[in-house]
Amino acid sequence: MPEPVAIGIDVGGTKLVAATLAADGRVLERLRRDTPARDADRLVADLGGLIAELGPGLPVGIGIAGLVTPEGVVRYGPNISVRDLDLAGALRAEGATHAVVVNDASAAALGEQRAGAARGHADVVLLTLGTGIGGGVVVGGTLLVGAMGFAGELGHVVVEDAGRRCPCGNQGCIEAYASGTAIGRRAQERLARESTDSRLRAVEELTGRAVTTAARDGDRLAREVLVEAGRWLGVAMVSLTNALDPEVILLGGGAAAETATWMVPAARETLEHRIIGGGWRRPPDIELTALGDDAGMVGAGLLAADHAT
Numbered sequence: 642m643p644e645p646v647a648i649g650i651d652v653g654g655t656k657l658v659a660a661t662l663a664a665d666g667r668v669l670e671r672l673r674r675d676t677p678a679r680d681a682d683r684l685v686a687d688l689g690g691l692i693a694e695l696g697p698g699l700p701v702g703i704g705i706a707g708l709v710t711p712e713g714v715v716r717y718g719p720n721i722s723v724r725d726l727d728l729a730g731a732l733r734a735e736g737a738t739h740a741v742v743v744n745d746a747s748a749a750a751l752g753e754q755r756a757g758a759a760r761g762h763a764d765v766v767l768l769t770l771g772t773g774i775g776g777g778v779v780v781g782g783t784l785l786v787g788a789m790g791f792a793g794e795l796g797h798v799v800v801e802d803a804g805r806r807c808p809c810g811n812q813g814c815i816e817a818y819a820s821g822t823a824i825g826r827r828a829q830e831r832l833a834r835e836s837t838d839s840r841l842r843a844v845e846e847l848t849g850r851a852v853t854t855a856a857r858d859g860d861r862l863a864r865e866v867l868v869e870a871g872r873w874l875g876v877a878m879v880s881l882t883n884a885l886d887p888e889v890i891l892l893g894g895g896a897a898a899e900t901a902t903w904m905v906p907a908a909r910e911t912l913e914h915r916i917i918g919g920g921w922r923r924p925p926d927i928e929l930t931a932l933g934d935d936a937g938m939v940g941a942g943l944l945a946a947d948h949a950t
């Protein structure tokens with residue numbers, strides 16, 4: 642077995658998943674615990690326990706949903722009840738020699754760039770499609786964290802002024818057009834307005850998943866809703882490509898693979914027609930992620946290994 646170079650930990654809303662990693666990002670030994678989501682002291686103690694069991698002395702990287710400063714302070718996390726928790730400092734106090742904490746979607750972007758679907762590419766954008774939309778950016782092989790640590794909030798790229806309401810409080814964010822929640826809502830809206838025949842009329846809870854299932858079963862309205870969401874996603878990709886010029890745009894998250902048949906061609910067409918310099922360049926490839934739920938853990942661990950050398 643190769644030597645471990647770091648420990649990567651994904652702090653999810655219900656589970657902590659920790660693993661030792663080889664230099665190429667391969668997972669060596671893996672442990673799982675329930676997340677003590679309401680107790681910051683227990684969270685730190687449990688993370689300390691996982692580190693002690695897996696390999697004290699190894700650099701530790703943590704990926705967590707929320708707003709994390711470059712110093713590793715978790716300002717806010719939607720899944721756990723912590724505010725302004727200096728998690729990197731607390732882990733060092735628990736004995737970790739090197740500890741880094743990053744937003745989970747940013748960590749996933751780095752994981753996919755180093756060890757997943759974007760291996761070999763230096764400039765990568767990741768969009769994660771689920772109930773919301775997350776994102777991460779790697780520029781020239783380096784994870785973009787930004788001045789305050791808030792870079793990569795790609796779900797809140799605005800695609801329409803005075804557009805649909807987003808859970809973040811703003812209007813017109815791409816999350817309000819192409820997330821699972823938005824797709825379910827859009828289907829509901831069309832069913833109320835049109836007399837089109839659709840099997841979605843029989844569905845009690847109109848989620849993005851219900852729309853995807855109906856699309857797979859051949860439902861025309863469901864497919865149209867997904868194609869429309871794909872076009873909106875393409876609009877966001879135009880701005881991201883004009884700003885960052887990535888070689889590849891990755892789609893990950895629970896909804897990406899199942900909706901790709903309808904969303905990806907629509908996104909690609911919009912991207913090809915609207916990016917700057919379209920006649921003189923190749924548009925970025927749009928591809929699905931490869932590491933699944935491990936991406937954040939792998940990226941966070943490899944980031945910690947970078948910092949320790």
Ligand SMILES: [Zn+2]
Pocket residue numbers: 796797807808809810811812814816
């Ligand atoms: Zn928003």
